Amino acid sequence: MPIVPLKLIPGVNADFTPTLNQAGISSCNLIRFKDKLPQKLGGWDKFYPFALSGIPRDVHGWSDLNAVARLGVGTTTELVVITNNSLQDITPQTFLSNIAPAFSTTNGSPIVTVVDTNISNVTTFDAIFFDTPVAIGGLILQGAYPISTIVGATSYQFVAVSNATSTAGPAGAVPVFTTAAGSSTVSVALTAHGLAVGDSFDFPISTTVGGITIDGVYTVNGVPNPNTFTVSGSIQASSSTSASMNGGLAQILYYIALGPSAVGTGFGLGGYGLGGYGTGVVPGSQTGTPISATDWTLDNWGEILLACPKGGGIYYWRPNSGFQTAQLVSTGPVFNNGIFVAMPEQILVAWGSTSTGQQQDPLTVRWSDSQDFLTWTASSQTQAGSFRIPTGSMIMGGFQGPQQALIWTDLDIYAMQYLGPPFVFGFNKLSSGCGLIGPHAVASMRGNVYWMTSGSFFVLSGNGVQQIPCSVWDVVFQDLDEANQTKIVAAANSQFDEMTWYYPSISGGTGENDKYVKLNIQEGSWDYGTLSRSAWQDQSVLGQPIGTTPSGIIYQHETSPDADGQPLISTFTTGYFVLSEGQDLPFVDWFFPDMKWGNFNGSQNATLSVLISAIEYPNSTPEVFGPFTISAAVDFVNTRLRNRQLSLTFTSSDMGSFWRLGQMRLRVAKSGRR
Numbered sequence: 001m002p003i004v005p006l007k008l009i010p011g012v013n014a015d016f017t018p019t020l021n022q023a024g025i026s027s028c029n030l031i032r033f034k035d036k037l038p039q040k041l042g043g044w045d046k047f048y049p050f051a052l053s054g055i056p057r058d059v060h061g062w063s064d065l066n067a068v069a070r071l072g073v074g075t076t077t078e079l080v081v082i083t084n085n086s087l088q089d090i091t092p093q094t095f096l097s098n099i100a101p102a103f104s105t106t107n108g109s110p111i112v113t114v115v116d117t118n119i120s121n122v123t124t125f126d127a128i129f130f131d132t133p134v135a136i137g138g139l140i141l142q143g144a145y146p147i148s149t150i151v152g153a154t155s156y157q158f159v160a161v162s163n164a165t166s167t168a169g170p171a172g173a174v175p176v177f178t179t180a181a182g183s184s185t186v187s188v189a190l191t192a193h194g195l196a197v198g199d200s201f202d203f204p205i206s207t208t209v210g211g212i213t214i215d216g217v218y219t220v221n222g223v224p225n226p227n228t229f230t231v232s233g234s235i236q237a238s239s240s241t242s243a244s245m246n247g248g249l250a251q252i253l254y255y256i257a258l259g260p261s262a263v264g265t266g267f268g269l270g271g272y273g274l275g276g277y278g279t280g281v282v283p284g285s286q287t288g289t290p291i292s293a294t295d296w297t298l299d300n301w302g303e304i305l306l307a308c309p310k311g312g313g314i315y316y317w318r319p320n321s322g323f324q325t326a327q328l329v330s331t332g333p334v335f336n337n338g339i340f341v342a343m344p345e346q347i348l349v350a351w352g353s354t355s356t357g358q359q360q361d362p363l364t365v366r367w368s369d370s371q372d373f374l375t376w377t378a379s380s381q382t383q384a385g386s387f388r389i390p391t392g393s394m395i396m397g398g399f400q401g402p403q404q405a406l407i408w409t410d411l412d413i414y415a416m417q418y419l420g421p422p423f424v425f426g427f428n429k430l431s432s433g434c435g436l437i438g439p440h441a442v443a444s445m446r447g448n449v450y451w452m453t454s455g456s457f458f459v460l461s462g463n464g465v466q467q468i469p470c471s472v473w474d475v476v477f478q479d480l481d482e483a484n485q486t487k488i489v490a491a492a493n494s495q496f497d498e499m500t501w502y503y504p505s506i507s508g509g510t511g512e513n514d515k516y517v518k519l520n521i522q523e524g525s526w527d528y529g530t531l532s533r534s535a536w537q538d539q540s541v542l543g544q545p546i547g548t549t550p551s552g553i554i555y556q557h558e559t560s561p562d563a564d565g566q567p568l569i570s571t572f573t574t575g576y577f578v579l580s581e582g583q584d585l586p587f588v589d590w591f592f593p594d595m596k597w598g599n600f601n602g603s604q605n606a607t608l609s610v611l612i613s614a615i616e617y618p619n620s621t622p623e624v625f626g627p628f629t630i631s632a633a634v635d636f637v638n639t640r641l642r643n644r645q646l647s648l649t650f651t652s653s654d655m656g657s658f659w660r661l662g663q664m665r666l667r668v669a670k671s672g673r674r
Helices: 473-477 482-487
Strands: 003-006 025-029 031-034 037-040 044-046 056-063 069-075 079-083 086-089 093-099 103-105 111-115 127-136 139-152 155-159 168-171 176-179 185-189 200-209 212-219 222-225 228-232 241-244 250-256 296-301 304-309 315-317 338-342 347-351 354-356 364-367 385-388 395-400 405-409 412-420 424-432 442-445 448-452 457-461 464-467 489-493 498-503 515-520 525-530 535-537 546-548 554-557 570-574 584-592 608-615 623-630 637-642 645-652 664-673
Touching: 025 525, 031 515, 031 525, 031 570, 056 296, 056 535, 056 546, 069 296, 069 304, 079 304, 103 127, 111 139, 111 168, 127 168, 127 200, 176 200, 200 241, 212 228, 296 338, 304 338, 338 395, 347 395, 364 395, 364 424, 385 424, 395 442, 405 424, 424 464, 442 489, 448 489, 448 498, 473 515, 489 535, 608 637, 623 637
Parallel strands: none
Antiparallel strands: 003 664, 025 570, 031 037, 044 554, 056 069, 069 079, 079 086, 093 250, 103 111, 103 168, 111 155, 127 139, 127 250, 139 155, 176 185, 176 241, 185 228, 200 212, 222 228, 296 304, 304 315, 338 347, 347 364, 364 385, 395 405, 405 412, 412 424, 442 448, 448 457, 457 464, 489 498, 498 515, 515 525, 535 546, 546 554, 570 645, 584 637, 584 664, 608 623, 608 645
16 A cells, blocks of 8 residues: 655645645644744743733833843733842822912022922922913913922922013912803913914813813914913803813822932921931821823833833833832823834834823824933934824834834834934835734844734835735634734744734633734744733843733743643644545555654653544535544554545643654555545
């Protein structure tokens, strides 16, 4: 009887029918390709023994100046740093206060004094943000300010952007809205507002007056006098009336940074008798509520960890500094959708940022001065600046690539090339119709950048932007949970030249990443499977790749042949090998397995099971033979089947083993017709 070799085509093709995919692989789970041959995927172990609170959204490994390796993790409920298996919670804190305006100014000075009876001992590490604009002494207080001096337990000072034009206070006023029945024009009283027709003004707190709700950014359409301006409501007012924003109270959001004892406290600065005078006891700092976030982007600035919660500010934390929480970059944009550090000049880039004042623009890119992430004011003395992307509806992500920084909108990709002063960065559209599907759906490997769109995969290489053909397109995009697609994570694994995308599936129904699709970038082969990972980092100072689960577990990959002490169940099913195209029905009596049954110089102890499915026609119900157990001790399997087409399913579920497929063979003979 003749011996027939069964050599597989490398890669998985789930778009072809099993019969068309002859000698190929049609389905799989937890495998990879090496030298075009399928093998068991590498396993993982816990990097940290306990589950984190919340769902991890980003991870970042770096080392401090003492060469201590650390892992930053941003979850939906906390920001933590893990060092030598020890966790430190550095989640930023905020405190919201509503007070009757009690601000004081001095003519010709930018210093503003605040009295807030809702607080107790803020520090100069803290910052404030005005949710309500406040007029006082010829100033309009809005946006963020770092606290400069502590006056007392409930009083402090900050520096305004300009000098006051009068001595005033303690006082202040929030905007007062006035409507006229039957008119959509709303008059806004705000002393010394400094606005002109066509300017924009943000009202962060919703106020309803005369049936009109004022909320968000409005264009100034009239300036009757220096203390009043007008905007247009969306409807006509139902009555003539007036109302103050936030009921006349000033709303201040405190960004609390718990750190070393602040300077400027104690005897002689208003704190006499408040800080344990004569005892050396420092008053306790104000605390707040830890923030939560739907997403994070993390990076490092030398030994400093940078973190940005989506829609929030930029925070920084330095190891060994005594800070218990991350501190706000109060001089930078307070609202951003993400950050990254751009090279070669070490510039912090924020995207989806505030363009002016409090208004967040989803298409604006802002960046800091070179080698100074605390300076964001553009001038002839700095390299700070901003640019608004002209196409798309929003920036989806930013990334420092091998040669240049990159910005993706929902439609296009832009190169962000460093030029130097005065323009600093030049922006050039590289391609259209290849927008990023989510902020973490991009990664770099071997000098190229890979990303996922809403309907394909792309690579930026020396040949420009190119679409990557995908042989498992049906599996991914016909089952993609589009409502949660922004959670997709690109996972580079440099050791095996693999680029994986973890994505949420409709069939999984969890709303979190539960499936994956993987590309071997050297061989061009695809595979897919089921595995939950919500964040990822390739090899780093911490060693092998690190991935997190939506349940808060952190794993280090490629450390074991098993799945954290449990069997790693790998499987793949071939397409149908056609044994006869005519009327003859071949008889198959022996199957010869050929595998690498273990690692080089290791135990050859892998055990697999094989199921053989046989059909006469493509739409026939398969006859299933097996499962047959194969190992290094098995020379052949006695199959004794008779049919035109057959498919093989290999599965391994043993512990501590490795395998790679070799050259399979069958013993086949003609056996009559049907």
